[in-house]
């Protein structure tokens with residue numbers, strides 16, 4: 001193939017690599033279909049135990065904001081269900097929280113009695129994802145790949161959510177375009 005086609009093909013390869021990296025960031029809806037609630041005695045510990053959380057993932061809390069909220073707390077607060085001084089409080093009923101660091105991230109509902117009833121979850125990130133930084137094959141470099149290595153400035157959760165949802169369709173487009181040029 002000619003020079004122009006090669007450049008385009010390379011650009012598409014870089015783009016595909018970037019999209020594949022993006023799709024590593026997962027969105028986890030706490031409680032799955034049940035969401036964030038006290039109804040049904042959902043075992044959020046069990047829910048979390050079935051997941052492998054990584055830096056860059058998004059934890060999504062969906063609930064009726066009239067009855068619940070989400071508080072990020074320290075481990076002692078988590079154990080004692082102490083809602084007096086949360087690190088952060090979310091109360092939209094549709095909260096997406098970016099996980100930017102390894103270790104434990106403790107959340108519970110701050111409505112009296114709910115944490116004691118089991119509305120609490122420990123998101124434990126064992127290690128960051130294993131995407132090694134790969135050199136771009138040409139002068140073109142992916143500019144919008146979020147860092148997965150540490151507490152770097154993270155994109156807003158809305159953007160990440162959209163990106164990971166759109167990854168596969170965009171990847172499909174890129175592949176379709178790629179086959180045209182090869």
Ligand SMILES: [Cu+2]
Nearest residue numbers: 068109111114
């Ligand atoms: Cu609650």
